[in-house]
Amino acid sequence: MIPSWPRDDRIHVANVRIPSQVLAEGAPGLADEDGLVTLDLVIERGHVGALLPAGSLVDGAGCDADGGMLLPPFADLHAHLDKGHIFPRARNPEGTLAGARAATRADTERHWREEDVEARFEFALECAYAHGTGAVRTHIDCFVPGQAEVSFAVFRRLRERWAGRMVVEAAALVSTDLYDTPENGALVDLIVESGARLGGITYRLDPGEDPLLLDRRLDRLLGLAKARRLDVDLHVDENGAPSSTTLAQVAEAVMRNAYEGHVVCGHCCSMSMQDEPTYRRTIGLARDAGLTIVSLPMVNQFLQGRIDGGGTPRWRGIPLLHELKAAGVNVALASDNCRDPYHAFGDHDMIEVFGAGVRIGHLEAELDRWPSSVTTVPAAVLGVPEGGRIRPGGPADFQLFGARDYSELLARRQPDRLVIRGGRRIDAVLPDYRKLDRVVARSKAIAT
Ligand SMILES: [Zn+2]
Incomplete structure (x- = not known):
């Protein structure tokens, strides 16, 4: 009681x-x-x-x-508060990552003005705060031209409005090849001006593509991060392909460039499908490079392992949590997507995230080692003194x-x-979904 x-x-x-x-x-x-x-x-x-x-x-x-x-206080190291709560108007019938990207892109082009992004972003903060989250980092989609300016403006406003109640951080979400071209310096300027992190997706290379291509992109990204004094937060190996080893490339690039900022790598799912020599090598590199690995158990269980045409998933979509922890790598569990085409559910509640991580990752026998994954480990990355x-x-x-x-x-x-x-x-209560009705239209009734 x-x-x-x-x-x-x-x-x-x-x-x-x-x-x-x-x-x-x-x-x-x-x-x-x-x-x-x-x-x-x-x-x-x-x-x-x-x-x-x-x-x-x-x-x-x-x-x-x-x-x-x-x-x-909970700390949520990896969220997508700019795209949350669009599910009523942007579904993903196949449930795949590709389907989620397409649905989100169409929704961005059609709806993501400041009023829309701000209403959904703040709704997410209200949920997280009422559940006990004290710090959150959101990725911000920068794929559609002009969107970064809109979404970062909302981020800066809400960070200010929520100061004292919650630490709100952001990282830009783009493909890492975007940093190859100097014309994209404007985005880097926006990231710097917004006090955000350099982010990106290390897409798995196509078979036959030179691995040096990604190495060069990472060198360019880390060079920018060094020059502009930015921390880095990447989406890495969000797939079940054993050949997807970009986490190892990120770790090698961090060491090759003697980069001293902090690097967070999210998802890292594919290591679960690799043979032992491969994943052991990757885990060793991640430890040596000082990477923080963040697993998104709710979303990756939802999104990974989809069978073409439907069917029962065969794997769990999480990185090797036990092995990473045993090797001394800092590991966090985080929420990722909430009520959007990537994940139809969620409530920004780190108890739900923690419970999902424990169940999906079979962590129950060593629970003394995991409460830090939703509190002190991510809180320290988010700058909370002594991790709270x-x-x-x-x-x-x-x-x-x-x-x-x-x-x-x-x-x-x-x-x-x-x-x-x-x-x-605190007297905060969970916001009513009806609060979003003015920006998120509900789907119409369908005759059956
Ligand atoms: Zn993500």
């Missing part, structure tokens, strides 16, 4: 279970088999005053969590659940979770 939250400057939160992975070093108490430590927390004027052994007697208003779990770790002196920002362990946490969607920011419960 979820406790009520006092409105006091000093609050003694008794009996919370916190994953040791997201706690400051030196916190008292021993972890159980899932890595959960039972503690008391003292909150003073919006900050964590102290972490104490469970059962400590402290003055102040009380909140007995009765063993409920506490997690730091729960620590004395840190902000009293967290989610408190009635669930006492991962089985209870992931069995339900936790609609009654308390989202606490600066020691106060």
Whole structure:
């Protein structure tokens, strides 16, 4: 049962279970088999005053969590908030990646004016905030001429409007060959002016195409990133082809160019279809290059493995999560697409993302190692101090659940979770879909 939250400057939160992975070093108490430590927390004027052994007697208003779990603010490292919630007007009957691209392109050309993008983008932020997300990075489609200016303007406005509630970051989404030509310098200028990241898709080369072509593109991209002091965030190997090894090429390019910014690689699905020598080599390179790998379990389970003409999918569309983690690579889980042609569902809820990652990736036996994938690992990339770790002196920002362990946490969607920011419960609620009716027309009734 979820406790009520006092409105006091000093609050003694008794009996919370916190994953040791997201706690400051030196916190008292021993972890159980899932890595959960039972503690008391003292909150003073919006900050964590102290972490104490469970059962400590402290003055102040009380909140007995009765063993409920506490997690730091969620961080969603890979989203597409510019294209979210267009599903009612842009479906993808085949369910393929190619079908999603085509439907999205047509929708972009027809509808993506500032009012439309802003309404959907902000709706997504409202969902994420109400669920407890404190930081998000969105990719922004820059394929249709003129769209980047529109969507980045919306991004900058919303980043400003949401400052103090959520960190909102962006990366440009284009094909990496776009950076080959100097005429596209205007896009790089826009990225710099917007405080965004250099992004792109490392398309798998056609058979017979010279691998050096992609190497040269990556060198050009990283050269630009170095010159303009930009971090990089790429869409990589989003397919099930064993021959798709562009992640290894990205890692080699980072080292070849002595690039010192941060590189995030999203998707990386194809490594699951490669033989062991190939994926071991790639994982080693990713570790040596300091890449952060982000898996999108909900979307890639939805989008990958589609059978021509319909049928049951045969594989899961995720990278080798266990092997990456065991090799010491930083791994995040993120939401990706939400209610668009790439993924018909989703609610920007990192509990749902985490649960999908655990189920699809068979992570349940080592849950002590994975809460960081939706909290501290992506939060650190997004610039949250100490990744939002729960620590004395840190902000009293967290989610408190009635669930006492991962089985209870992931069995339900936790609609009654308390989202606490600066020691106060936020009063945000999930927005009603009707709010989008003015920009997203619903499909007409069809006679049957
Ligand atoms: Zn994506």
